[in-house]
Amino acid sequence: MIINPYLFGAVASSLLLDTYSGAAAAYSLRLLRTAYTGNAIRVRRSSDNAEQNIGFVSDVLDTASLLTFCGVGNGFVTTWYDQSGNANNAVQTTAFNQPQIVSSGAMITTNGKNSMLFNSTKLMLLTSTITIGASSYTSFVGKRAASGDKLIGLSRYATNGYSLYLWSDNKYYFLGKTNNYLASSATDTTTAQLLLTGQNSAGTMSMFKNGGAITSSTAGLVYSTLVDAIAGASGTLANCNLQETILYDSNQSTNRTGIETNINTFYTIY
Numbered sequence: 001m002i003i004n005p006y007l008f009g010a011v012a013s014s015l016l017l018d019t020y021s022g023a024a025a026a027y028s029l030r031l032l033r034t035a036y037t038g039n040a041i042r043v044r045r046s047s048d049n050a051e052q053n054i055g056f057v058s059d060v061l062d063t064a065s066l067l068t069f070c071g072v073g074n075g076f077v078t079t080w081y082d083q084s085g086n087a088n089n090a091v092q093t094t095a096f097n098q099p100q101i102v103s104s105g106a107m108i109t110t111n112g113k114n115s116m117l118f119n120s121t122k123l124m125l126l127t128s129t130i131t132i133g134a135s136s137y138t139s140f141v142g143k144r145a146a147s148g149d150k151l152i153g154l155s156r157y158a159t160n161g162y163s164l165y166l167w168s169d170n171k172y173y174f175l176g177k178t179n180n181y182l183a184s185s186a187t188d189t190t191t192a193q194l195l196l197t198g199q200n201s202a203g204t205m206s207m208f209k210n211g212g213a214i215t216s217s218t219a220g221l222v223y224s225t226l227v228d229a230i231a232g233a234s235g236t237l238a239n240c241n242l243q244e245t246i247l248y249d250s251n252q253s254t255n256r257t258g259i260e261t262n263i264n265t266f267y268t269i270y
Contacts, residue, residue: 015059016246016262020255023084024130025154027230028244029114030266031059032083042079043101045070051078061114063107075102077116080124080230084246090124090230097122099231099242108241110143111193113267115241118231119145123238126228129156130247136162136176137252139197139259140245141267147189149239152232153196154247162247164198164207165238172214174198174207182207182216195260195269201251210270211260243267 017023017033026032029040039053040061047070054066066075076098080090092098099116101108108117140153148168155163155175163175170187182198182205197208207214230245231238244263252259264270 014262016259017083019262020252020259022248022250024132024247024249025082025086025088025126026084026246027080027082027090027154028246029061029116030244031056032246033085036083036085038081038083040081041077041101042081043069043075044078044095044098045102046074046076047071049095063114066102067105067107070102070105072105073102074100074104076100077124080116087127088130089127091127092122092124099124110241110243111267111269113243115143115243117241118238120149120237120239123232124230126230129228130162130249132162132247132249134200134202135249135251136200137198137248137250137256137259138162138164138246139195139263140164140242141193141195141263141269142240142242142245143193144191144238144240146191146239149191150232150236151194151196151240152230152236152238153242153245154228154230155232156228162198162200164196165232166194166196172196172207172209172216174200174205174216176200176203176205180205180218182214182218185215185217193267193269195263195267197256197260199253199256201253208256208260211257211264 099122144151151166161175172184175181
């Protein structure tokens with residue numbers, strides 16, 4: 001049987017990290033860098049808890065191999081591999097906390113593309129700490145389950161922070177290196193798929209939703225939890241679907257529009 005590689009997502013016109021190199025960490029269900037020859041994810045199937053690496057076909061997730069492996073059961077992600085070249089994989093060894101990617105033999109999708117379900121009990125921990133400098137940039141693609149649920153991508157709280165999220169109060173927040181944070185001036189009850197970007201240019205912070213600036217104000221806040229994670233940390237777990245999350249330990253302000261265009265071209269968010 002021939003599997004159509006476009007079934008769960010069209011092939012990107014160009015790979016994001018080929019054009020915008022230097023990411024500190026990069027996790028996606030599509031291929032982001034030509035030089036990356038590893039797998040996308042490692043999956044545990046529910047039938048017998050066996051695990052298998054799943055790679056890419058035509059620059060998108062090898063869904064044929066994944067569905068064959070999972071059969072009519074469920075599939076849970078134990079490792080989300082870092083495509084940046086820094087080998088800082090996101091892992092979850094506890095079965096109860098592993099995000100889901102296959103449900104009863106069918107791919108979980110958001111807006112027609114593969115996605116991972118983090119449903120308030122799920123998170124993935126990075127294998128090592130990412131220490132950022134004075135400037136940083138993060139973008140991620142996700143969708144929360146309902147208004148009032150949390151939507152969180154790749155994040156770290158407190159000193160050397162780079163957290164970006166839509167919180168339970170329906171406001172957007174971006175935490176920077178110095179424990180300062182931006183808070184959106186207005187609430188947003190949307191449950192649509194979003195491309196969110198947080199940009200810290202040597203202390204000048206800004207947030208963007210689907211390519212447009214989020215009106216916000218600056219305040220001060222110190223978090224006590226120090227953990228590098230995807231979809232939150234203990235006590236602050238998200239309830240969302242995630243598809244891609246990247247982090248640069250550098251000023252990407254001149255590249256922001258290009259990065260967001262590349263992401264939106266693939267996911268067709270706005």
